[in-house]
Amino acid sequence: MNPFKSSLYGRLLLWFFVVNLLVLVLGGFLTRRFIEYTTEVEINWSALAQSAGEAYDSGGVPALQAWAAAQRQEGIDATLFENGQPLTPMRSPSALRQSMTDALAEGRDMVMQPYPRVYLAVQQVAGGDGKVRQLVALSRTHVRMNRETRDQIFLAFQFGLSLLLIGLASWWVARSVAKPVEALRDATRRMASGELSTRVGPEGRKGPGELSLLAHDFDAMAERIEALVSHDRGVLQDLSHELRSPLARLHLILDLAQRSDAAQAAAYFRQAEQEIGRLDRMTGEMLALSRLEGGLPGMERERVDLAEVVRDGIAQVELEAAARGVQLQPAIESAVIVSGNAQLLERALDNLLANAIKFSPEGGRIELGVRTVEGMAELTVRDHGPGAPEEELEQLFRPFFRGSNAACAEGHGLGLAIVRRVTQVHGGDIHARNADGGGLEVRLRLPLIAL
Numbered sequence: 001m002n003p004f005k006s007s008l009y010g011r012l013l014l015w016f017f018v019v020n021l022l023v024l025v026l027g028g029f030l031t032r033r034f035i036e037y038t039t040e041v042e043i044n045w046s047a048l049a050q051s052a053g054e055a056y057d058s059g060g061v062p063a064l065q066a067w068a069a070a071q072r073q074e075g076i077d078a079t080l081f082e083n084g085q086p087l088t089p090m091r092s093p094s095a096l097r098q099s100m101t102d103a104l105a106e107g108r109d110m111v112m113q114p115y116p117r118v119y120l121a122v123q124q125v126a127g128g129d130g131k132v133r134q135l136v137a138l139s140r141t142h143v144r145m146n147r148e149t150r151d152q153i154f155l156a157f158q159f160g161l162s163l164l165l166i167g168l169a170s171w172w173v174a175r176s177v178a179k180p181v182e183a184l185r186d187a188t189r190r191m192a193s194g195e196l197s198t199r200v201g202p203e204g205r206k207g208p209g210e211l212s213l214l215a216h217d218f219d220a221m222a223e224r225i226e227a228l229v230s231h232d233r234g235v236l237q238d239l240s241h242e243l244r245s246p247l248a249r250l251h252l253i254l255d256l257a258q259r260s261d262a263a264q265a266a267a268y269f270r271q272a273e274q275e276i277g278r279l280d281r282m283t284g285e286m287l288a289l290s291r292l293e294g295g296l297p298g299m300e301r302e303r304v305d306l307a308e309v310v311r312d313g314i315a316q317v318e319l320e321a322a323a324r325g326v327q328l329q330p331a332i333e334s335a336v337i338v339s340g341n342a343q344l345l346e347r348a349l350d351n352l353l354a355n356a357i358k359f360s361p362e363g364g365r366i367e368l369g370v371r372t373v374e375g376m377a378e379l380t381v382r383d384h385g386p387g388a389p390e391e392e393l394e395q396l397f398r399p400f401f402r403g404s405n406a407a408c409a410e411g412h413g414l415g416l417a418i419v420r421r422v423t424q425v426h427g428g429d430i431h432a433r434n435a436d437g438g439g440l441e442v443r444l445r446l447p448l449i450a451l
Contacts, residue, residue: 019169023162043076045111049123049135052080056087057128064088071137078137080125092138096120104134180211184218196226250275303449304345306336306377307370313349314368321357327365336370336377338446340426348422351415352381352442359385359440376428377448382441387434396432419444 048071055067064080065088071078079090084104092100099114103122111121123135183200190198199222200215250272257268314328321328338345356366360383369380388396397420416432419442423430428446435441 016169019162019165022165023158026161026165043121043139045121045123045135045137046109048076048078048121048137049125052078052135053125053127053133056080056133061087076137076139078135081134081136082131086136087133090136090138096138100136104136177211180215184211184215187218187222191222191225196222196229198222247279250279301339301341304338304340304342306338306345306379306446307332307334309342309345309349310368310370310379313346313353316350317353317357320354321366324357324360325363326357326360328368329365330368330370332368332370333372336372337449338377338426339449340446344422344425348419348444349379351419352444355415355442356381356383356385356440359383361385372448373445375448376445379444379446380441381444382435382439384437384439387438387440388432390434393432393434397430416442 052064052067056064059066068077068079068088068090077091079086079088081087081104084101096114096118099112099120100122103110103112103120106122107124109123111119113119117140119137119139121135121137121139123137125133125135127133180200187198187200199219201219253268253272253275257265257272260268310330310332314330318328353366353368360366364384366384367380367382369378371378397416420430423444423446426446428444430442430444432440432442
């Protein structure tokens with residue numbers, strides 16, 4: 001997992017660690033280079049040798065030891081040599097002793113760099129007693145600065161570098177957070193003003209993990225809201241359109257009833273009652289379809305025996321089928337188990353049977369089948385009515401669509417639309433075709449679950 005794509009908290013913690021590490025490493029290096037080449041004053045080796053000679057002349061070895069201790073505080077190991085021997089102890093790496101011996105043997109002033117960042121100086125010094133001695137000095141820098149000043153510069157440089165790097169990192173993190181937040185804020189403001197097509201888009205998804213997920217969820221929410229609002233507007237338009245004709249007829253019937261005598265008015269009122277019943281059924285079906293297309297939030301699922309649902313559905317429509325002389329012929333396998341909502345499946349089956357009975361001729365028959373096919377539960381309902389033109393088969397499941405063969409039957413074109421939506425909610429599919437020998441066959445498939 002890429003740590004730079006992790007949570008916002010993790011990103012901030014990581015950058016804090018990186019910045020501090022950079023300050024320690026880069027700050028130390030740059031500070032030393034700054035002191036080395038910019039701030040400090042170059043060592044005057046000749047003056048240093050003269051100072052050592054004066055200390056020795058004034059107080060002998062004790063004075064020279066005190067002088068060497070003072071130089072050591074400034075990072076220089078130095079002493080006077082006489083006849084090739086140091087007058088006071090001097091710390092020197094064993095690897096440099098041969099270089100020191102060679103330099104002393106040459107008997108001249110010199111400054112050499114035997115190793116990177118290691119300086120060896122040899123200077124001739126004439127003492128007050130007339131003897132010539134040699135100053136031998138070792139330093140890791142060719143410049144002089146006391147330790148206190150060096151520490152102050154180091155701390156000041158570290159502090160300034162820390163502020164710079166932390167400021168740059170904070171600006172970068174703040175910028176990476178602020179841009180998607182601003183995109184989310186702008187999208188929210190436009191969404192609140194009624195612009196339902198608003199999306200955060202790629203700009204908001206470039207932020208840290210949580211903000212990118214938030215932008216993605218916002219776009220999904222906005223898309224869902226837009227779909228629901230568009231659907232509700234469509235339902236309202238369809239309902240207002242479909243209710244116009246029944247309401248106009250009802251208005252006409254009531255107007256005629258007011259102008260008629262009691263006997264005629266009673267007939268008109270019965271007709272008005274029928275129109276009111278049609279309006280009630282249409283409104284109920286529209287609300288049911290709207291709820292289904294809204295996604296059925298919180299729909300409870302359970303193990304449902306589709307075969308048992310079909311048996312119960314047949315029992316409920318037997319009287320209506322018998323009244324029209326229609327025979328029901330079931331072919332049902334046992335224990336066809338699906339996961340879903342029993343009430344919705346019962347409503348879908350009721351609409352399929354009602355549609356088949358409505359278009360079946362008197363004395364006809366309806367064939368029902370429940371079986372398992374390729375790991376799916378399959379329900380088929382076939383009537384022996386007029387069927388539907390081939391070009392209208394795919395439109396039968398659209399709300400308010402009434403085929404050219406439906407002129408002789410009552411209905412609002414909502415039954416099959418409800419069946420299709422129930423099927424989709426359960427993760428299945430539904431198709432209609434003209435069966436061989438006449439009639440319409442509707443085939444509904446749902447995912448089958450193991451017993």
